[in-house]
Amino acid sequence: MGFTPTSATEKGLLQTGQLYEYILKTSVYPREPELLKEIRDLSSTHPLAVMVTAPDAGQFMALILKLINAKKTIEIGVFTGYSLLLTALAIPDDGKITAIDIDRSNYDRIGLPVIKKAGLTHKINFIESPALPVLEQLLQDNHESFDFAFVDADKNNYANYHEKLLKLLKPGGIIMYDNTLWGGTVAMAAEFVPQGYSEMRVHAIEFNRNLALDSRVEISQLPLGDGLTMCRRL
Ligand code: SAM
Ligand code: CA
DSSP states (O other): OOOOOOSGGGGOSOOOHHHHHHHIIIIIGGGSOHHHHHHHHHHTTSTTGGGSOOHHHHHHHHHHHHHTTOOEEEEEOOTTSHHHHHHHHHSOTTOEEEEEESOOHHIIIIIHHHHHHTTOGGGEEEEESOHHHHHHHHTTTOTTOEEEEEEOSOGGGHHHHHHHHHHHEEEEEEEEEEOTTGGGGGGSOGGGSOTTOHHHHHHHHHHHHHHHTOTTEEEEEEOSTTOEEEEEEO
16 A cells, blocks of 8 residues: 555655655656756766756756746856756747856856857856855846846855845746755754754755745745745745
């Protein structure tokens, strides 16, 4: 007989690594565009490869970008360019992504050659900078003009990014926040949290709690990748 949930906590489906593997192998990898696979493969030997956006979260973002007909987007945190390429593939030919990263070396070395090969560089305005001053600058003449934002950089600044993005986004615009479950540590007792997770875990917990109370957005906490929170600006 099948599994019968007995309490609210047992209703979550993703209870095993095998089930996650099943989802990736059945529904994600077969539909992953070749060029994205190429960036994922090229990034896999990087010592920080774990930072690449999870392909299931990426697949969902591509779907949302197309559903809302996103044209003008922001990305905070590019690394080697996986989420940037998936965005460039999803928006129309005259769409534009303002992509911000404090360090462009990984993008230049790994993602950019693939994006050039794909003929998509005209959709990307890459800005090498800490993100916050760029958002402040954008606010001077881009109020309520963006359709979509993906936030995947320094977790301790998510709350600051949120305030700026709410002004930059059109009403109805979407923000996706990545890593909001922080390796599952948000639900762990502090004494069981693995080394290295503690500081950002505290920020993630506070951010998630505040987002749930924020009447300016509708939200959904998705158990994709490392936790992806989708916000719709009201
Ligand atoms: N979205 C990327 C992908 O799909 O592979 C992964 C991004 S990685 C998790 C985080 C990136 O944020 C790093 O490349 C890092 O340089 C960048 N970063 C960290 N702090 C930043 C800041 N204050 N402003 C802009 N970028 C920052
Ligand atoms: Ca991430």
